[in-house]
Structure formats: structure tokens, C-alpha cells
Amino acid sequence: MFRYTCLNPISQKGLELFSDQYTEVKELAAADAVLVRSAKMTELEIPDSVLAIGRAGAGVNNIPVADCAEKGIVVFNTPGANANGVKELVLAGMLLASRDIVGGVEWIKDNQEDPNIGKLAEKQKKQFAGCEISGKKLGIIGLGAIGSMVANAADALGMEVYGYDPYLSIDAAWNLSRNVHHSKNVEEIYEQCDYITIHVPLLDSTKQMLNEEAISKMKEHVVILNFARDLLADEEAIVKALQSGKIKRYVTDFANPVVAGKKGVLVIPHLGASTAEAEENCAIMAVKELRDFLENGNIRNSVNFPNCDMGVCKGRSRVAITHRNIPNMISQFSKILGDEGMNIADMTNKSRGEYAYTLMDMEAEIPGEAIEALESVEGVSRVRVVR
Numbered sequence: 430m431f432r433y434t435c436l437n438p439i440s441q442k443g444l445e446l447f448s449d450q451y452t453e454v455k456e457l458a459a460a461d462a463v464l465v466r467s468a469k470m471t472e473l474e475i476p477d478s479v480l481a482i483g484r485a486g487a488g489v490n491n492i493p494v495a496d497c498a499e500k501g502i503v504v505f506n507t508p509g510a511n512a513n514g515v516k517e518l519v520l521a522g523m524l525l526a527s528r529d530i531v532g533g534v535e536w537i538k539d540n541q542e543d544p545n546i547g548k549l550a551e552k553q554k555k556q557f558a559g560c561e562i563s564g565k566k567l568g569i570i571g572l573g574a575i576g577s578m579v580a581n582a583a584d585a586l587g588m589e590v591y592g593y594d595p596y597l598s599i600d601a602a603w604n605l606s607r608n609v610h611h612s613k614n615v616e617e618i619y620e621q622c623d624y625i626t627i628h629v630p631l632l633d634s635t636k637q638m639l640n641e642e643a644i645s646k647m648k649e650h651v652v653i654l655n656f657a658r659d660l661l662a663d664e665e666a667i668v669k670a671l672q673s674g675k676i677k678r679y680v681t682d683f684a685n686p687v688v689a690g691k692k693g694v695l696v697i698p699h700l701g702a703s704t705a706e707a708e709e710n711c712a713i714m715a716v717k718e719l720r721d722f723l724e725n726g727n728i729r730n731s732v733n734f735p736n737c738d739m740g741v742c743k744g745r746s747r748v749a750i751t752h753r754n755i756p757n758m759i760s761q762f763s764k765i766l767g768d769e770g771m772n773i774a775d776m777t778n779k780s781r782g783e784y785a786y787t788l789m790d791m792e793a794e795i796p797g798e799a800i801e802a803l804e805s806v807e808g809v810s811r812v813r814v815v816r
């Protein structure tokens with residue numbers, strides 16, 4: 430029996446994939462697994478009883494990923510599952526920034542009682558006129574699941590697309606339209622583009638990337654779109670550049686007091702992934718990842734442990750060990766098990782940075798003493814008998 434808790438509402442389409450071996454609990458302290466969207470887990474005390482966290486979405490800056498790795502808690506996300514939802518909103522953002530649709534709609538609302546509204550609208554519409562995106566240069570910083578979709582869609586709409594991503598994955602590269610111009614440095618994006626959209630994760634290395642210096646390199650009247658995270662930009666500097674006219678519009682999916690209500694800023698209340706399709710895709714992927722981990726010990730799409738897949742346990746028992754990626758671990762594990770007279774039927778060891786994961790199928794049940802001995806190995810964070 431496994432227990433899970435949801436820290437945010439999670440689509441029923443995903444939750445219904447939990448078998449009758451699972452029950453939902455309210456308390457984090459009672460849960461083996463956690464499903465979460467944007468709830469700030471960095472402010473929570475995560476109990477040792479938690480085995481895994483499934484982020485139904487992409488960004489994991491709300492989860493203390495490194496602390497979890499240290500404790501042996503495996504954190505998953507759902508790569509690409511909400512990318513199309515975000516892509517569509519970015520396109521909408523570009524259009525909203527180019528034509529004063531919001532101003533026009535508000536004007537209609539304000540004049541709704543006027544019996545001559547039709548005539549009046551024809552007279553007034555010139556104040557809401559704008560420009561087209563076709564033929565303009567779009568710079569995309571980060572060509573992952575979202576950035577690459579935005580690139581292809583913008584290309585199809587007639588934009589000249591520049592992409593910058595020094596860590597571009599092979600999959601993303603294959604999916605990218607050949608018309609996308611490969612920018613080898615981000616300065617080219619700043620200097621050349623009329624629209625700049627950012628799609629990188631929030632990391633120490635990307636925080637405040639769009640700062641005063643970056644803005645100073647940009648073209649006059651540039652439009653900046655931020656559907657990734659507000660902390661990627663120095664928004665005080667952006668507001669200043671909006672006031673001076675250097676930036677034409679800032680479209681952001683993240684509300685905060687710095688940008689809310691400011692002239693030239695279009696703030697959307699974090700709706701990028703709020704579509705029925707994205708919510709379902711994310712929930713389904715997260716639940717499948719958690720189930721495979723809890724039931725088989727397999728890891729797919731973790732952000733703090735390596736991928737590891739041994740299928741379904743065919744031996745008598747399976748043990749999963751999270752540990753530090755240091756020498757001599759495997760030999761210590763096999764000695765402990767060998768001393769107990771146990772034969773390893775199958776095993777996999779994978780590493781990722783400072784951490785590693787070992788899965789072992791045994792021909793017999795593992796005695797409690799052997800588990801305790803494995804737990805006491807220096808560098809082991811967690812030993813779990815999966816079966």
C-alpha cells in the first residue's frame with residue numbers, strides 16, 4: 430500500500446491512474462509520494478518518510494532539489510508535458526504586445542452603454558493600431574521543450590527566428606526548423622531582435638540574466654516576453670527601461686508588486702500551463718513516473734538522480750539504494766550481501782553528478798540485518814526494499 434499527497438490540485442486524469450494499492454492522504458508527514466505544481470516546497474520541512482516528489486510541470490525551483498538528493502528523495506518533473514500550452518500563450522503574448530487588443534477591449538467595455546458605440550469605435554480605433562509580427566526578428570533564449578516549439582511556430586508565422594542555447598539537447602536540435610538562425614552568443618539576440626523571449630530554467634547561472642547590461646545591448650522599442658520565471662529578469666531595470674521608451678512592452682506570466690499595474694507591462698497570472706491538456710499531460714506523466722519508482726524502483730525524468738530502468742522485478746526481491754557517487758560503493762554492497770550468502774541476480778548502478786543509484790534483484794529475500802548493514806555504509810542515504 431502506498432500513500433500520496435497533492436500539494437496543489439492535480440488533474441483527475443492523472444490521479445485515476447493510481448491503482449487500488451494507493452490512497453490519498455492530507456498530511457505530508459503521512460505520504461510516501463508527493464504530487465505538486467507550483468507550491469513552495471522550499472518553505473516546508475520535508476519529512477524523511479517521503480520517498481519521491483512528482484512535479485506535474487517543468488520548473489523545479491519551488492522544490493529543494495539538492496536537499497532532496499542528499500536525503501535520497503527522488504524528484505521528478507514532466508519534461509515537455511505542458512510545452513504546447515506555454516507556446517500558445519507566448520504567441521498570444523507576442524500578438525498582445527504588438528497590437529493594443531487589451532486597450533481596445535477595455536475601451537469597448539468603458540463605452541458599452543453608448544448607443545453609437547459602432548460609429549464611435551470606427552473613429553477611435555486608430556489609437557489601438559499596432560504592427561504585425563511577420564517579418565520581425567524573434568530571439569529565443571533557451572531552446573528546450575518550450576523554446577523549440579515557439580521557434581517553429583514563429584517561423585511558420587513568418588518571423589525571422591534567432592535561437593541561443595549553449596546546452597541544446599540532440600532531441601531539441603532535431604525538432605528545430607532549419608530556418609532558425611543559430612546564435613552562438615546571447616549578445617546577438619540582444620542586438621538583433623525586435624522580440625526576445627526567454628525559456629531557460631531558473632538557476633544560479635540564469636538568475637537576473639535580463640539585467641540592465643543586457644537591456645543596454647537591446648534594440649530600441651524591443652518587446653521582452655518572460656514565461657519562464659520572474660527572477661530571470663531584473664524587473665526594476667525593465668520598468669525603468671519601459672519608462673524611458675527603450676523597451677516597448679514587457680509581457681510576463683508572473684505577477685509581483687514590481688510589475689503589476691506598471692505602464693507597458695502585460696501581466697498574466699501564471700497561465701502558461703493552465704490548459705486542460707497541459708494539466709492532464711503533466712498529471713499523467715507524473716503519476717506514471719511515481720508509480721514506476723514506488724512499485725519497481727525505476728527512475729525516469731528525475732532532476733536529481735540518474736535514469737535507471739530494470740523493468741519489473743523477476744527475482745525474489747529488489748533493493749534500491751540512493752547514495753553518493755564515490756568509489757567502492759558497489760564492492761561494499763556486494764560484500765554485505767555475499768556475506769549473508771545472497772546471490773545478486775541482476776543489478777544496475779547509475780550516477781549523476783554527486784549522486785548515484787543502485788538497483789539489485791536478489792534470488793532470495795533480503796534479511797533485515799543485511800538492510801541495516803547496507804544503510805550503515807558511509808555515503809548511503811536510503812535503502813528501500815522495493816519488493
Ligand SMILES: NC(=O)C1=CN([C@@H]2O[C@H](COP(=O)(O)OP(=O)(O)OC[C@H]3O[C@@H](n4cnc5c(N)ncnc54)[C@H](O)[C@@H]3O)[C@@H](O)[C@H]2O)C=CC1
Pocket residue numbers: 486487488489508509511512515570571572573574575576593594595596597598601628629630631634635656657658682699700701702703
Ligand atoms: N509559465 C508557465 O506556466 C511555465 C513556465 N515554465 C518555465 O519555463 C522553463 C523552461 O521550460 P522547458 O522548455 O519545458 O524546459 P527545458 O528543460 O526543456 O528547456 C530549457 C532549455 O534552457 C536551456 N538553457 C539552460 N541554461 C541556459 C542558458 N544560460 N542560456 C540559454 N539556454 C539555456 C537548456 O539547455 C534547455 O534546452 C522552465 O524551467 C520553467 O521555469 C515551464 C512550463 C510552464
Ligand SMILES: O=C(O)C(=O)COP(=O)(O)O
Pocket residue numbers: 466467485486487488489511699701702703
Ligand atoms: O511547469 C512549470 O514550470 C510551470 O511554471 C507551470 O506551473 P503550474 O503547474 O501551472 O503551477
